[in-house]
Amino acid sequence: MNPSDRALLEAAAAGDAAAARLALAAGARTEVRDPHRRTPxxxxxxxxxxxxxxxxxxAGADPNAQDDRDDSPWLVTGVTGSVAMMRALLPARPDLTVTNRFGGTSLIPAAERxxxxxxxxxxxxxxxDVDHVNRLGWTALLEAVILGDAGRAHQEIVELLLTAGATADLPDADGTTALEHAERRGLEGIAALLRVVR
Structure with a gap:
């Protein structure tokens, strides 16, 4: 690896924008990879x-470049929940259909977390796609219900997803709907929201 590429990876990891500019000016490649295939x-x-x-x-960096865990800059925003980073990446026109190792889009981990x-x-x-189904057979709505803590944040996410047109009765791979999961878990607040759209 040449010195400018190494400098760009280090600047990106450290959050040193000035050093990143210098490395790029010295010829660093935007798509250089570290040992885990992570780009700057x-x-x-x-x-x-x-x-x-x-x-x-x-500088033209690719928001869809995936590493050895199938993470990409865009997909990671759903895990971190960073709205600022999401907006920083939008001008790069990220592919909203790219999926992580679980087959999910950025919306699904965001809903879960x-x-x-x-x-x-x-x-x-x-x-x-608000109804994208991952490899577990779950949508963002199902993840919010199944893996969420049923607190105010997850209730609000269920409301947001339903308002955005999420299919409330789309079942998981076992044929169980979000409402049925909510009732089984005793999540009355979320169950009430789901009953309204039946």
Whole structure:
């Protein structure tokens, strides 16, 4: 690996936007990979270094480049819940259909983790498929119900997904709907929301 490439990876991981600019000016490649096949933009996204990501996006970095775990800069935003990073990557035109190792889009981990602001922004600012089904047979709605803690954040996410047109009665791979999961878990607040749209 040449010195400028190494410098760019280090700058991205550290969130040093000025050093990233210098490395790029010295000929660093935007798509250089570290030992885990992570690009500088993925490293910046993982650590929520927004300013550095903006430098990389302006240089043409790929928001869809996946590492050895199938993570990409765009997909990672759903895990971190960073609205600022999501918006930093939108000018790069990320592929909203790219999936992680579980077969999910960025919306699904965001719903599971209770990232309300991210889910709201993603639904408002992109045309992501609200009913995408991952390899577990779960949609974002099902993940919010099955894996969420049923607190206010997950209730709000269920509301946001339903308002965005999520199919409330789309069952999982075992034929169980979000409402049935909510009732089994005793999640009365979420169950009430789901009953309204039946």
């Amino acid at each position: 933009l993925l490293l910046a996204a993982l650590h929520d270094h927004v300013a550095t990501a903006e430098v990389l996006v302006a 209770g990232h309300v602001d991210y889910v709201r922004a993603l639904l408002r600012e992109t045309d992501i």
